[in-house]
Amino acid sequence: MVREADPSLNEKQFVLQSLKEGLRVDGRRPYDFRSLQLSFHSDFGHVQVQLGRTRVSAKVSAEVVRPRADKPTEGLLLFNTEISPMASPAFEVGRPSEEEVLISRTIEKALRRSRAVDTEGLCIVAGEKVWSIRVDLHFFDHEGNLVDCACIAAITALLHFRRPDVTVIGEEVTIHSLDQRNPVPLSVHHIPICVSFSFFDGGELLVVDPSILEEQIREGDMTIAMNIHKEICALSKAGGIPLEMDQIIRCSKIATTKTAEITEMIQKALADDKAKRQAK
Amino acid sequence: MSRLELLTPEGLRVDGRRPNELRKIIAKTSVLAQADGSAYIEQGNTKVLAAVYGPQEVRHRMQILHDRAIINVEFNVAPFSTSERKKRSKNDKYDNGIKLQTSQFPRSQIDIYLQVLQHDGGTLQACINAATMALIDAGIPMIDYVCASTAGCIDKQPVLDLNYLEESSDSPELTVAILPRTGKVNLMSMESRLHVDMLESVASLATEGCEQIHTILDAVVRDTTQHLKDSLMQ
Amino acid sequence: MDVQILSPEAPSKSNSHKNQNAMDVDGGDVQLVMPGETITSDLQFMRGHGTYLDSESTVISSVAGVVERVNKLISVRALKARYTGEIGDIVVGRITEVAPKRWKVNVNGRQDAILMLSAISLPGGIQRRKNEEDELQMRKFFAEGDMVAAEVQAFFVDGAIGLHTRGHQFSKLRNGSLVVVPSALVQRCKSHFHLLPCGVHLVLGLNGYIWVSKPVIGNPESTDEADIERTYSNKNDIIDDAERESIARVCNCLRALARKFMHINDTIIIYTYEASLKYPVKDLLKKDVVDSITSEASHKLTME
Numbered sequence: 001m002v003r004e005a006d007p008s009l010n011e012k013q014f015v016l017q018s019l020k021e022g023l024r025v026d027g028r029r030p031y032d033f034r035s036l037q038l039s040f041h042s043d044f045g046h047v048q049v050q051l052g053r054t055r056v057s058a059k060v061s062a063e064v065v066r067p068r069a070d071k072p073t074e075g076l077l078l079f080n081t082e083i084s085p086m087a088s089p090a091f092e093v094g095r096p097s098e099e100e101v102l103i104s105r106t107i108e109k110a111l112r113r114s115r116a117v118d119t120e121g122l123c124i125v126a127g128e129k130v131w132s133i134r135v136d137l138h139f140f141d142h143e144g145n146l147v148d149c150a151c152i153a154a155i156t157a158l159l160h161f162r163r164p165d166v167t168v169i170g171e172e173v174t175i176h177s178l179d180q181r182n183p184v185p186l187s188v189h190h191i192p193i194c195v196s197f198s199f200f201d202g203g204e205l206l207v208v209d210p211s212i213l214e215e216q217i218r219e220g221d222m223t224i225a226m227n228i229h230k231e232i233c234a235l236s237k238a239g240g241i242p243l244e245m246d247q248i249i250r251c252s253k254i255a256t257t258k259t260a261e262i263t264e265m266i267q268k269a270l271a272d273d274k275a276k277r278q279a280k
Numbered sequence: 281m282s283r284l285e286l287l288t289p290e291g292l293r294v295d296g297r298r299p300n301e302l303r304k305i306i307a308k309t310s311v312l313a314q315a316d317g318s319a320y321i322e323q324g325n326t327k328v329l330a331a332v333y334g335p336q337e338v339r340h341r342m343q344i345l346h347d348r349a350i351i352n353v354e355f356n357v358a359p360f361s362t363s364e365r366k367k368r369s370k371n372d373k374y375d376n377g378i379k380l381q382t383s384q385f386p387r388s389q390i391d392i393y394l395q396v397l398q399h400d401g402g403t404l405q406a407c408i409n410a411a412t413m414a415l416i417d418a419g420i421p422m423i424d425y426v427c428a429s430t431a432g433c434i435d436k437q438p439v440l441d442l443n444y445l446e447e448s449s450d451s452p453e454l455t456v457a458i459l460p461r462t463g464k465v466n467l468m469s470m471e472s473r474l475h476v477d478m479l480e481s482v483a484s485l486a487t488e489g490c491e492q493i494h495t496i497l498d499a500v501v502r503d504t505t506q507h508l509k510d511s512l513m514q
Numbered sequence: 515m516d517v518q519i520l521s522p523e524a525p526s527k528s529n530s531h532k533n534q535n536a537m538d539v540d541g542g543d544v545q546l547v548m549p550g551e552t553i554t555s556d557l558q559f560m561r562g563h564g565t566y567l568d569s570e571s572t573v574i575s576s577v578a579g580v581v582e583r584v585n586k587l588i589s590v591r592a593l594k595a596r597y598t599g600e601i602g603d604i605v606v607g608r609i610t611e612v613a614p615k616r617w618k619v620n621v622n623g624r625q626d627a628i629l630m631l632s633a634i635s636l637p638g639g640i641q642r643r644k645n646e647e648d649e650l651q652m653r654k655f656f657a658e659g660d661m662v663a664a665e666v667q668a669f670f671v672d673g674a675i676g677l678h679t680r681g682h683q684f685s686k687l688r689n690g691s692l693v694v695v696p697s698a699l700v701q702r703c704k705s706h707f708h709l710l711p712c713g714v715h716l717v718l719g720l721n722g723y724i725w726v727s728k729p730v731i732g733n734p735e736s737t738d739e740a741d742i743e744r745t746y747s748n749k750n751d752i753i754d755d756a757e758r759e760s761i762a763r764v765c766n767c768l769r770a771l772a773r774k775f776m777h778i779n780d781t782i783i784i785y786t787y788e789a790s791l792k793y794p795v796k797d798l799l800k801k802d803v804v805d806s807i808t809s810e811a812s813h814k815l816t817m818e
């Protein structure tokens with residue numbers, strides 16, 4: 001495996017020293033996110049999100065499948081992450097790296113386990129036919145904080161997606177093509193947003209939305225997924241330096257405000273896109 | 281489907297525990313002959329076996345780190361561990377977040393194998409506790425014990441140490457692992473939704489649980505070590 | 515896999531907490547500490563193995579074991595841990611790899627020990643620089659899987675143990691079998707090579723590897739060419755049934771002692787051996803027999 005070269009000691013010292021003075025190398029303040037750009041493609045459910053220079057594209061697709069035997073009335077929601085060496089030489093083709101596994105686990109936890117998407121609404125005929133929604137995440141450029149970027153991409157794509165309408169008459173199921181009937185949006189209960197933190201200097205210093213350099217130097221990390229209702233949908237802090245409980249509580253407060261900001265941005269982008277489509 | 285009553289009006293839970301009560305814990309160390317250190321833990325009906333090999337020579341030379349040891353964690357859930365008997369993914373990896381002094385063992389490797397024998401909620405916490413015991417048993421230097429406990433929230437009431445029924449009923453579950461000496465949080469992981477204002481009370485309940493577990497584990501390790509020492513000093 | 519306690523037996527609850535608050539490091543009583551437990555906050559002490567300092571320079575244990583103090587140096591020894599060598603230790607090891615100009619030897623440590631080509635004695639007993647020819651036929655001396663008795667000579671920068679086998683008592687091991695016990699059980703003593711009265715030769719490796727064998731015939735001190743050739747021989751001598759049985763008996767005695775987690779030295783081995791003579795070899799590892807022979811031996815030891 002190609003191991004990415006660690007930053008030099010000078011670089012490390014520089015980043016740490018400036019953090020101690022409340023500055024970040026890319027000019028942000030500790031609690032600032034990088035600029036967020038959402039761009040929608042012509043078809044529904046295809047979104048590209050750019051967070052600073054980290055770029056992730058999400059594409060949602062739907063197909064009709066048999067439901068799982070133990071949950072006959074629930075549709076399926078699948079996530080698929082694809083990190084190619086295009087994003088960073090540290091990733092390899094075919095073999096998912098540990099980081100990739102962690103990213104997809106966090107996203108699954110945040111979006112599936114918190115029941116962000118109404119899976120029961122995806123049922124067509126109980127025990128026979130349900131929708132299977134598949135979210136493909138492609139990572140194009142890695143400038144740090146893939147998790148947050150991927151989470152924003154995934155949930156925006158799910159919000160943007162429209163599935164074909166279906167009618168059920170008796171046993172017969174008709175799937176209407178897009179030009180026959182207007183496609184219907186998925187019912188999304190809430191919008192979980194991941195906010196990642198990095199900790200330095202024995203847990204004393206923290207930054208939001210770490211860049212790749214900060215990710216390499218950090219001593220510990222934590223990701224909190226939260227929605228606008230101030231509900232924590234997932235929280236994960238594995239390993240790294242031990243933290244005081246107060247620090248974690250403080251992070252959850254920061255996450256609340258960041259979540260509100262990002263949700264607003266996503267909703268605005270979606271509204272803009274809708275207006276643009278109607279104008280056509 | 282009728283919703284299961286998880287808390288009785290008297291405030292008791294499905295298995296008759298009070299909200300802030302842990303399940304019964306049985307722990308043993310040195311249960312395996314071959315491993316450098318091993319441990320077996322039962323937390324209620326959740327049963328986990330842990331084995332530690334090493335520090336030893338690194339198996340794949342490519343992976344050698346020149347300033348510290350590499351740590352390998354393999355986690356396996358027995359297919360018979362749940363009532364449903366379904367096959368589970370084998371390589372479900374948990375980063376244990378165990379705080380080791382790995383810098384003391386350059387160029388070596390430590391393997392930790394975890395086997396869930398029976399699953400009744402709180403697998404992660406049981407695995408962390410078992411791994412801690414096994415590492416201590418292997419004589420590997422650690423900053424401190426790493427004690428883990430779960431807590432959840434049922435009807436706005438924080439409850440400690442969820443069992444499988446409570447865990448699967450869509451209630452939030454927070455796993456916390458702490459270093460008891462400093463009380464610092466080593467690992468924290470949560471699933472399902474929990475309001476941010478509840479976080480503090482749930483987390484502090486879990487921390488309390490960790491401290492109780494620490495007392496129990498410490499007594500077990502102390503007894504075992506005492507016993508070994510006694511037989512040595514005979 | 516059956517889960518059972520092999521060793522130790524279920525601990526007795528009685529005196530487990532009596533040392534908990536013993537802060538008196540000088541006291542005769544041995545202090546037991548657990549990871550994360552404060553040993554002393556006295557600034558005059560220095561930290562040794564098994565401990566670390568926190569921000570207020572309090573000495574804290576990082577393993578579960580007994581506190582040892584040498585002058586101002588405090589260290590904690592874990593009772594069950596891998597072997598950490600000390601210079602001068604006699605160890606028994608197994609060759610795992612033949613590398614350029616060196617052998618790698620498994621000594622139950624945290625990484626393989628290293629035996630340099632320059633640290634072995636050559637057949638012929640002559641001291642000379644090892645040349646290219648020797649390098650090409652290293653497997654003639656030691657090949658992968660060979661057992662060897664050696665002494666810890668030095669430590670490398672990365673903490674690896676450096677061994678040497680110069681001297682007549684160190685050689686390739688044959689004519690016997692290996693018993694592995696926890697390394698903490700083998701005590702440092704004057705000699706680690708013993709010829710027991712029952713005619714069995716022992717190499718008590720401090721790393722917990724013990725070689726039990728038939729003694730090598732011939733005067734080991736002679737520099738006779740034939741004798742030296744024998745140092746690297748792979749051929750077992752003829753071992754008759756009686757010798758085989760005593761070797762097996764000693765092996766099982768060692769395993770019994772290890773199961774009871776008792777210190778191992780030549781005296782206790784002889785006593786255990788004597789106590790075991792009542793039983794056939796194959797019964798020695800039955801639980802009640804283990805109990806009886808080890809308690810008899812330790813009783814005899816305390817009688818002295």
